[in-house]
Amino acid sequence: MLRPPHTSYDQLHVYYLDRRDLPAVDDPALIGIWIEDETAILFFHQERGELVSRICQQCGARIIYQASLEYRDWEAGVQVTSFTTAALSVRPVWEAAGTAPAGLVEIVLDPSVIFGSGFHATTRLCLETLESLLLEEGRQIRSVLDLGTGTGLLAIAAARLGAERVLALDNNPLAVEVARKNVALNDCGDRVRVEQADLLDNGLPATGGYDLVIANLYKGLLTQLFANEVFWQGQMYLVSGFLPGMEAELLSALPAGSIRMLYRGRREQWRLWLLRKET
Numbered sequence: 648m649l650r651p652p653h654t655s656y657d658q659l660h661v662y663y664l665d666r667r668d669l670p671a672v673d674d675p676a677l678i679g680i681w682i683e684d685e686t687a688i689l690f691f692h693q694e695r696g697e698l699v700s701r702i703c704q705q706c707g708a709r710i711i712y713q714a715s716l717e718y719r720d721w722e723a724g725v726q727v728t729s730f731t732t733a734a735l736s737v738r739p740v741w742e743a744a745g746t747a748p749a750g751l752v753e754i755v756l757d758p759s760v761i762f763g764s765g766f767h768a769t770t771r772l773c774l775e776t777l778e779s780l781l782l783e784e785g786r787q788i789r790s791v792l793d794l795g796t797g798t799g800l801l802a803i804a805a806a807r808l809g810a811e812r813v814l815a816l817d818n819n820p821l822a823v824e825v826a827r828k829n830v831a832l833n834d835c836g837d838r839v840r841v842e843q844a845d846l847l848d849n850g851l852p853a854t855g856g857y858d859l860v861i862a863n864l865y866k867g868l869l870t871q872l873f874a875n876e877v878f879w880q881g882q883m884y885l886v887s888g889f890l891p892g893m894e895a896e897l898l899s900a901l902p903a904g905s906i907r908m909l910y911r912g913r914r915e916q917w918r919l920w921l922l923r924k925e926t
């Protein structure tokens with residue numbers, strides 16, 4: 648995340664260690680520590696080889712891999728900048744405020760190194776479908792569950808467009824930290840709660856109280872969720888994170904007879920489904 652004196656992302660210096668239980672790292676150039684299984688990936692704004700070697704000596708860790716890259720390359724070659732949809736204007740924290748076109752709801756975002764800057768086709772598909780659902784006349788979406796929230800963009804958009812109660816979950820502690828910061832930046836902490844939870848490890852909450860469940864994940868995890876009856880207690884489902892070649896397998900994983908396909912969306916090679924649970 649951005650902390651003074653840093654105001655934007657430029658070069659990323661990445662150190663991949665073979666342990667996750669590291670001593671506290673207090674350095675102004677630290678962007679964040681991404682924990683994955685038993686490993687830790689440290690992201691810095693500046694080269695920090697000496698600091699990381701000291702950390703390794705302290706705790707017996709080893710650097711598996713290290714690299715320096717441009718933020719743009721981390722973001723799949725895309726320049727993260729402000730963008731608009733029909734109802735929203737999303738701007739990264741490093742761009743000046745007050746430039747949003749009139750009539751749009753503004754969201755400010757620190758995307759850090761977390762999925763959900765708004766530039767991936769699946770995030771944009773979800774965002775556009777979400778806003779049309781929330782703004783559709785006569786449709787009431789008061790509560791939203793965002794599974795795999797990343798930066799928190801979809802959860803924040805839901806709250807800024809009228810949802811009263813949003814629960815946003817992610818298993819990545821750095822995503823949780825970033826999403827919480829973004830919720831605070833957008834002043835919607837009274838409506839959006841962000842929690843760490845692993846959906847593969849009993850982290851799926853009861854979906855029963857939610858009008859909309861968002862799941863922009865990946866095929867393997869979606870297939871597992873589809874097989875879990877707890878997942879199907881909500882009313883509507885916005886599902887994405889899969890390609891055309893995966894649709895047949897995912898369709899066959901839907902519970903027979905009780906799910907209605909309301910809409911199928913596509914952007915680049917990615918697909919989205921809007922589903923409704925029939926009662």
Ligand SMILES: C[S@@+](CC[C@H](N)C(=O)[O-])C[C@H]1O[C@@H](n2cnc3c(N)ncnc32)[C@H](O)[C@@H]1O
Nearest residue numbers: 762763770795796797817818819845846847863
């Ligand atoms: C494709 S990204 C979507 C991020 C954001 N919702 C968006 O639409 O841009 C998927 C997110 O799910 C999270 N995730 C992956 N596996 C998970 C699991 N088992 N439990 C909880 N979250 C998970 C990842 O950390 C990541 O932030």
